[in-house]
Amino acid sequence: MASSSYEPSTTNLPLKPIPGSYGLPIIGVLHDRQDYFYNQGRDKYFASRIEKYNSTVLKLNMPPGGFIAPDPKVIALLDGVSFPILFDNAKVEKRDVFEGTYMPSTEFFGGYRTCAFQDTAEPSHNLLKRFIFYILTAKHHNSLPLFSSNLSEHFIDLDKQLAKNHKANYNCSVEAFSFNFFFKLITDKSPTETKIGNCGPILCQTWLAAQLAPLGTAGLPKMFNCLEDILLRTVPVPACTVKSSYNKLYQGLMEAGTTVLDEAEKMGITREEACHNLAFVLGFNAFGGLSNQFPILVKWVGLGGPGLHKKLADEIRAVVKKKGGVTFAALDEMTLTKSVVYEVMRIEPTVPYQYARAREDLVVSSHDASFKIKKGEMIFGYQPFATKDPKIFENPEEFVAERFIGDGEKLLKHVLWSNGRETDNATPNNKICPAKNLVVLWCRLYLVEFFLRYDTYTFDFKPFGVSPRITIKSLSKSK
Template sequence: MSSPISELPIRQIPGDYGLPFIGPIKDRFNYYYTQGELQFFKARIEKYQSTVFRCNMPPGPFMARDPRVICLLDAVSFQTLLDNSKVEKKDVLDGTFMPSTSFTGGYRACAYLDPSEPNHATLKGFYLSLLSKKHDLFIPLFLQTLSGLFSGLEDEISAKGISNFNDLNDTASFEFVFRLLCDKSPLETDIGPKGPKLVDLWIFCQLAPLITLGSKFIPNFLEDLLLHTIPLPFFVVKSNYNKLYDAFYKSAGSILDEAEKLGLKRDEACHNLVFLAGFNAYGGMKALFPSLIKWVGTAGEDLHRRLADEIRAVVKRSGVTFTALNEMSLTKSVVYEALRIEPPVPYQYAKAKHDFKIQNHDSSFLIKKGEMLFGYQPIVTKDPKIFENPDEFVPDRFVGENEKLIEYVYWSNGRQTEDPTVGNKQCPAKDLVVILCRLMLVEFFLKYDTFEVEIGKLLLGSSVVFKSLTKATTNHS
């Protein structure tokens, strides 16, 4: 796919940061308002004739962090962000901005730690051990959750003719995560049915400096002033967060006991558990499942028929098991393709540990120690030198010999072909996410033949409204 780095011509990294203070604000307005996110990057790739260039990334001034980055917007240079020997991931989860640790009990959550920090291995090991112990619950618990979600879809369509998938998905996702970690429903705690809303506001207040509301009713300059100049304070969501924390602290006693045996403070383990459950797991499912349904829904009846045929044949033979899921080549490919075309986490940041060279497809570049590197995955995973028709959703893209291309599906802060360890920053639940996406499709097409959806845009991901839902003539589940 690319030449050895020693054979590529060395090129000075194009682009600039503009004047102090003015340059970052100009780039921020282009990013949010004048050009928009995608065009912001595409215009610079075209201008500089390079997928590696310099610019400022929001939020910029007043946020107490240098906004200057080097963009890596192809499948080759992006790999640098995954190489722990070259880059550091300390406090860069949100890039050129970091929320106050007040949002996480005064602790830096594991996601903000670099693997070189002592506590990272302990916390990441805690996560991996926890998921391993819960492995046998993944399928039955998620199937139970999906049953409620699908019943809600059917009831709403029957009553109103349409159904908002996002609301039902949020409820189901939080229910699954809480049950998985705490062995009880959130309805059995003081959270009650408010879990998703509590987490949504908590996440919004942390990420507000990095988003745009896209509202026609708020002038751009006013939104910029309100969201991108001063972080929202923790006290806005303090009571909400305390409810979440207390529910996990009271309900996840055995898990917290295990954390203490590993040497973690009980309150630190609980704050990290809330972050894992709310920010990582629920937040990821909130964006990913509507995206999956959106792409499958808009692909049309032919794909629906092919998925239903494959799923029903395998389930009839083998049931719904991990082995059966792995036999469904088209279903697997559809999930990988959804992760490729719309990665649930679009950004990756890292800081250079030392001077080194990187390369894209046709040049090499010198990176200096301390420089911030940035990758925008929705462009990276559509690299036309890796994927044919990269902007199209191709359901069988990863079937057969082409399955090897999953190496370039970087959604999990790592290659799809690699595994999360205590020594890397790859999502500890990477494999679980893929399994749940497959299960979503399997259960759906055991019950239904086809469906129609209407698509919109939300602050986090896509809105999906079901307009029709055709039940299978025979229930195969």
């Protein structure tokens, strides 16, 4: 049985050919796309092929294919042992694979290949990531009070919606909070002080939707599945369709981000390139990441019910009282709160996919066998199968709030949400999310501020893209 002392053995495993099939040219891709998006759905698409070939390492096609990605063939890693080779920068290359088997036009990013699309071997990757680290480090001590201030506005908005409509659109509220918080963290100014105004979330959503359209569905009736598939995945959405939205984000950052752009110039980065990288970090990493992460957090904590809510509220209020406020030291003492955040990131990672190309001929091992991957082949990892690997985690499909308390902390190396192990640190020389530790901190702080204000809540949710759409039905305030 899997336990916190689990250590996979990859020695003396038989070397086997990689099973699976890409199918016939064109037909195989279209067939797999129909299964992935419409007939089976994402998880069943992978699970059915694991069962068919009796292997968690196999060949398959990944969308979109078509003219957008003419070569959709990947080697899929669908367990917790093989997946981490995607983090080994000596063995894999991450050039232009950030969004999958295709690279959007650089016109989406002002003509630049931003840091996210660059491989660690490219000299500009190190420089640009050091610039991002500078921003996060310089703003670190301001992040807690700024986060709390913006969060208070978010909670007030939810309360007002409930008072008026007896329900609250959680996603819209948290999207506004996420954008406003991160814009002010970067620039020390509110977006309303710039030409962005209150339009930040819709500008980001428009820009993101055009890039990511080939990876999603429009939710049309079933009879239109084939038509939708052809429209979304034959040719890319032109960047010119969202140019005005992106330019407004860029110009707002150029106007408000004088201090950080000055620092970029000192580091040897032009203001223009630095600002386009800031726009990507703000729109994709920060807004896209946080506005998906918080609904996932609220969903799983909500499913834990009043029992979990009471445990969290009791721990949070006791520690805050003991420490005299919400401090870094107080947050560190909240063991259940920390464990809950890690468990959310394990059971439903915000970014479910990882891609890379083999730098050289290499061997990757699953629990049961080893496989040769040739130089240049595309490697794909589906993170939810890696972090719910039943040979690593007990009851992997179950949300266990206390999973990472005490001896369970040994399992943190199998939590992989940040493009690396939770026990590894982000550096300019790797592809781990530079805000990795801050994202965990912000999720913990979100729960702290929430349960200092409320006792429990009820909600509904619907799956939507990579995060749920949440409707808050009630918020019970603490007395």
